[in-house]
Amino acid sequence: MTSQFSDSLSQTTPDSAPAEEALANIKGIAFIEGGYCPIAEAKISLLDWGFLRSDATYDVVHVWQSRFFRLDKHLDRFLASVTRLRLTLPYDRAQLTDILTQCVRRAQLEDAYVEMICTRGMSPTLSRDPRDAVNRFIAFVIPFSSIANKEQRQRGLYLAISRVRRIPPESVDPRVKNYHWLDFIQALFEAYDRNAENVVLLDTDGNVAEGPGFNLFVVKNGTITTPARGVLEGITRHTVIELCAELGIDASKAPVPVDDLHNADEVFISSTAGGIMPVTRIDDVAIGNGNPGPITRKLTDLYWQKHNDPDWTTPID
Amino acid sequence: MTSQFSDSLSQTTPDSAPAEEALANIKGIAFIEGGYCPIAEAKISLLDWGFLRSDATYDVVHVWQSRFFRLDKHLDRFLASVTRLRLTLPYDRAQLTDILTQCVRRAQLEDAYVEMICTRGMSPTLSRDPRDAVNRFIAFVIPFSSIANKEQRQRGLYLAISRVRRIPPESVDPRVKNYHWLDFIQALFEAYDRNAENVVLLDTDGNVAEGPGFNLFVVKNGTITTPARGVLEGITRHTVIELCAELGIDASKAPVPVDDLHNADEVFISSTAGGIMPVTRIDDVAIGNGNPGPITRKLTDLYWQKHNDPDWTTPID
Numbered sequence: 001m002t003s004q005f006s007d008s009l010s011q012t013t014p015d016s017a018p019a020e021e022a023l024a025n026i027k028g029i030a031f032i033e034g035g036y037c038p039i040a041e042a043k044i045s046l047l048d049w050g051f052l053r054s055d056a057t058y059d060v061v062h063v064w065q066s067r068f069f070r071l072d073k074h075l076d077r078f079l080a081s082v083t084r085l086r087l088t089l090p091y092d093r094a095q096l097t098d099i100l101t102q103c104v105r106r107a108q109l110e111d112a113y114v115e116m117i118c119t120r121g122m123s124p125t126l127s128r129d130p131r132d133a134v135n136r137f138i139a140f141v142i143p144f145s146s147i148a149n150k151e152q153r154q155r156g157l158y159l160a161i162s163r164v165r166r167i168p169p170e171s172v173d174p175r176v177k178n179y180h181w182l183d184f185i186q187a188l189f190e191a192y193d194r195n196a197e198n199v200v201l202l203d204t205d206g207n208v209a210e211g212p213g214f215n216l217f218v219v220k221n222g223t224i225t226t227p228a229r230g231v232l233e234g235i236t237r238h239t240v241i242e243l244c245a246e247l248g249i250d251a252s253k254a255p256v257p258v259d260d261l262h263n264a265d266e267v268f269i270s271s272t273a274g275g276i277m278p279v280t281r282i283d284d285v286a287i288g289n290g291n292p293g294p295i296t297r298k299l300t301d302l303y304w305q306k307h308n309d310p311d312w313t314t315p316i317d
Numbered sequence: 318m319t320s321q322f323s324d325s326l327s328q329t330t331p332d333s334a335p336a337e338e339a340l341a342n343i344k345g346i347a348f349i350e351g352g353y354c355p356i357a358e359a360k361i362s363l364l365d366w367g368f369l370r371s372d373a374t375y376d377v378v379h380v381w382q383s384r385f386f387r388l389d390k391h392l393d394r395f396l397a398s399v400t401r402l403r404l405t406l407p408y409d410r411a412q413l414t415d416i417l418t419q420c421v422r423r424a425q426l427e428d429a430y431v432e433m434i435c436t437r438g439m440s441p442t443l444s445r446d447p448r449d450a451v452n453r454f455i456a457f458v459i460p461f462s463s464i465a466n467k468e469q470r471q472r473g474l475y476l477a478i479s480r481v482r483r484i485p486p487e488s489v490d491p492r493v494k495n496y497h498w499l500d501f502i503q504a505l506f507e508a509y510d511r512n513a514e515n516v517v518l519l520d521t522d523g524n525v526a527e528g529p530g531f532n533l534f535v536v537k538n539g540t541i542t543t544p545a546r547g548v549l550e551g552i553t554r555h556t557v558i559e560l561c562a563e564l565g566i567d568a569s570k571a572p573v574p575v576d577d578l579h580n581a582d583e584v585f586i587s588s589t590a591g592g593i594m595p596v597t598r599i600d601d602v603a604i605g606n607g608n609p610g611p612i613t614r615k616l617t618d619l620y621w622q623k624h625n626d627p628d629w630t631t632p633i634d
Contacts, residue, residue, distance in 0.1 A: 021441070022441030022442065023362065023364065023439070023441075026443060030363060032363070039363070039364065040362075042362065042363045042364075043360030043361055043362055043363065044360055044361065044363060044368065045340065045357075045359065045360055046347055046349070046356070046359045046360065046361060046455065046457055047340065047356065047359075047457075047459075050368065051361065051367065051368050051496070052496060053496055053498035053499075053501075053502060054371035054496045054497055054498060054499065055498060055499065055502050085499075085502075085503070086506055120502070122340070124338070124339030124340075125339065126343060126459065126460075126462065128462070128464065128590075130502055130505060130506070131506075131509065138363065140363055140364075142364075142443065143443075145443065145445070147445065164487070164488065165485070165487040165488050166488065167484050167488040167489065167497075168482070168485065168488070168521070170481070170482040170521070171481065171482050171483060171484040171485070171488075171500045172484065172497075172499045172500055172503075173503070176499075178499055179368070179369060179370055179371045180371055180484075180489075180497045180499060181370035181371060181372060182370075182371065182372065182402075182489045182493075182495055182497060183488045183489055184370075185370060185372050185402075185437070185447055186402070186489075186490070188447060189403055189447070189448075192448065204485070204487070204521065273445075
């Protein structure tokens, strides 16, 4: 806080100082207000509706060994989300690609998590009419991170099924990737209380929906099912279905009853944040024999192999 | 943008510069990172989960003629919301009161909109576990604003009923005042398309829920009903019920079918942002005789009279 208005309260209550200090040590770059800056300096106005109304959409693409993975698909989805929210970007697709590439170069990260954001911004008159707002584009790059840590990727994640229901598509269009995560966060706390590591939410019909930032897949008798509706149309989810086609595995989108999850041979999750990750316990019950299964392993291997495929990646020099 | 990383892109694309300039002219003060600053300088880190996950709660109290209106009730609700989200405030109730008072004094506003916020903050290690985050308290004061402008307060608001359903309580606890507004925003755009000025959302059962930042009331044969569940437990809504008791008007919380809205003698909305405001058209159909009704007027008058009542207000010297 470097304002002339600062007073003694700032000295007596350190507030979030430890997090601020740590932030300065994170390798990351942001693009904000038309320029690049270290992630520790990247801040948005309190009055931006992206914060005060969570009126924003975003997308996350990852960079692995200096190559974007499926950048085109992420840009397609981001631009579709922007249109669905009736937002307007100040940059075209080529400029977005350039900005994201510049962020990664400047961050000097080989493996990175690259987030692009469009917020409603704010109206110059503080009007409550969202049509008056000047929309804003922001991007940032931080080190790559995974939903599952190394141990969890090896032995499988332990999930709980939450009593909190996923926000339904009748309220918020899940095709628009959005920051409405309070259902996920409250469900996560519930899962921690039950000694689980992560959480699954059901939809309003009581079928399996998704977890915080990931889609779910159930393997039974060699075929794969993922929930059809009321979930994020994940790029990694889409990738899994393409990989299944390549491997000759039958994969489909359909309603997934909770019992199918408990009775599965294998369960795995998919996310840009970690790719394909095995699940080996749900609500304290082992899935299959309690170890990551052969189909999950095969898909995971092929998923990472594709990170060298020129058709699926964009190199950053 | 004052970073050493800024480059030519910032010159060629003005981005949100008009909004930034206008912000500098808004009379307002924020308390952030333990100190006070002009609202134009008040910014939060992009990485705060209050932004990236909308993992935050807030409350808004207003100041009218240099008196807080029902500050205690707003603090009660804010502290309850903070607890429900398992957040921790770095300040106690007396300190919060002092910070809010300081903000209003420094802003030199007689009529103000005073927002208090607690965000999840961020973890020093960028961990995805919300338990690792250092929670953050922020407050800001800007000029008082109303959902309805002067003309609308006189002739009544024109509302549309949206096809978007309000996020249900099974997903996000509506007692926790939150920034999950995408349902409201999408519904607002739908209402504008239909030449309405604001919007009503129904709950998942098809009954009346609420609008963006306001509760609804239906008057029929001298008695008043407001939706019972799945809505914000508004302080102004509560105030209306207390005012009804004082005036000997029967008021209750119950499910409100859509038809009751269309067939009402009077309809009004309640919000800290404007108090009690009449509604005279819904979906292009006049309510009652198309003018604000006598019960709405009586309640509105008493509501504003209470702004001088020492029991309901806290003076700022």
